[in-house]
Amino acid sequence: IRWPALECDNIWLLPGIPDYFRLKLEVMKEHLPSGTQIYAQELEVPREEFSIKEGIDQIVAGHGDVEIGSYPFRHQGESWTRLTFEGTSSNAVSAAKQAAADLLISW
Numbered sequence: 001i002r003w004p005a006l007e008c009d010n011i012w013l014l015p016g017i018p019d020y021f022r023l024k025l026e027v028m029k030e031h032l033p034s035g036t037q038i039y040a041q042e043l044e045v046p047r048e049e050f051s052i053k054e055g056i057d058q059i060v061a062g063h064g065d066v067e068i069g070s071y072p073f074r075h076q077g078e079s080w081t082r083l084t085f086e087g088t089s090s091n092a093v094s095a096a097k098q099a100a101a102d103l104l105i106s107w
Contacts, residue, residue, distance in 0.1 A: 018053045039090045045104045048079040055104045063096035065089065
């Protein structure tokens with residue numbers, strides 16, 4: 001696509017229109033660094049973060065190869081916690097999420 005893309009000090013400025021962005025990204029892939037594939041999943045738990053902290057700690061201890069994040073939020077006036085799971089193994093990420101679901105949904 002003949003659309004300008006600006007780059008300065010490893011910062012790229014790309015078109016904001018999604019169709020043009022996708023087309024330009026395909027052209028630019030060869031110029032972008034490649035790296036390790038990262039897998040990510042989320043789990044939303046209808047509990048306040050502090051009330052499930054002990055369970056979160058258990059999940060973290062049992063899944064050292066997965067980065068686990070915990071983010072409180074409000075949904076329809078209720079306190080919820082969003083857990084994120086990131087890692088280089090799809091199976092490990094899925095296993096950590098499933099362990100969290102099994103443990104925390106009924107917490």
